[in-house]
Amino acid sequence: MPPQLRVYVPDHPLIKHWLGVARDVNTPSVLFKTAMNELGRWLTYEATRYWFPTLETTVNTPLTPCNATLINPQVPMAIIPVLRAGLSLLDGAQTLLPVASTYHLGLVRDEKTLENSCYLNKLPQKFAPNTHIIVLEPMLATGGSIMTTMKEIAQREADISLIRIISVVAAPPALQQLNTHYPSLNVYTAIIDQGINEQGYIVPGLGDAGDRAFGT
Structure with a gap:
């Protein structure tokens, strides 16, 4: 059987709570930023549950030696926030990683053509073997920005199966594109909404995450 995109919607009360806060049009920018920070934290927690490379070792307690399981510090890890909106999830993700x-990647969308262009690319020339990568992209709508992001990452020889995408709200068009081109990916999102409107925004969604997070 060919690989198929795996999309996880964690059934965690805190994720549901902060999603509700972020969705509310009356949520002020400062609280919206807090909600996104918390969503970044808890979605990253769920995404790394069976993903962290570990090693078995022995440590000394104050009383006696005992077995211990630790995160393997020799395995490289990377976080890629897709600017601007991805920055709103970054602090939460970094608390766990x-x-x-x-590595910052800045994309801007032409509101008329809905095409994306890159204005900042701080990705390495080549990812080290076995690099575990978290991509922070709050809105998976038309699929334009995430497909551009994945193309840039794939060109740098990343192992696609070691990538976790963290999203707050996802829609079918983006997920379908990811499944077609990168079926070994894993996506973690707070919710999958019904679709997108003519302007490319997710409905019901939560509006422009970048604008709401930065008060612009």
């Missing part, structure tokens, strides 16, 4: 390298 404090030693991960952070």
Whole structure:
């Protein structure tokens, strides 16, 4: 059987709560930013549950040696926030991955053509073998930005099966494109909404995450 995109919607009360706060049009920017930070934290927690590379070792307690399982510090990890909106999830993700390298990728969408162009690319020339990558893209709508992001990552020889995409709201068009081109991916999202409107926004969605997070 060929691989198929795996999309996880964690059934966690805190994720549901902060999603509700983020959706509310009356939520002020400062609280919206808090909600996105918390969503970044809890979705990353869920995404890394069976993903962290570990090693078995022995440590000394104050009383006696004992077996211990630790995160393997030799395995490289990377976080890629897709600017601007991805920055709203970054602090939450970094609390769980404090030693991960952070590579910024800035994309801007032409509101008339809905095409994306890159204005900042800090990805490495080539990812080290076995690099575990978290991509922070709050809105998976038309699929334009995430497909551009994945193309840039794939060109740098990343192992697609070691990538986790963290999204707050996802829609079928983006998920269908990811399934077609990158079926070994894993996506973690707070919710899958019904679709997108003519302007390319997810409905019901939560509006423009970048604008709401930064008060612009």
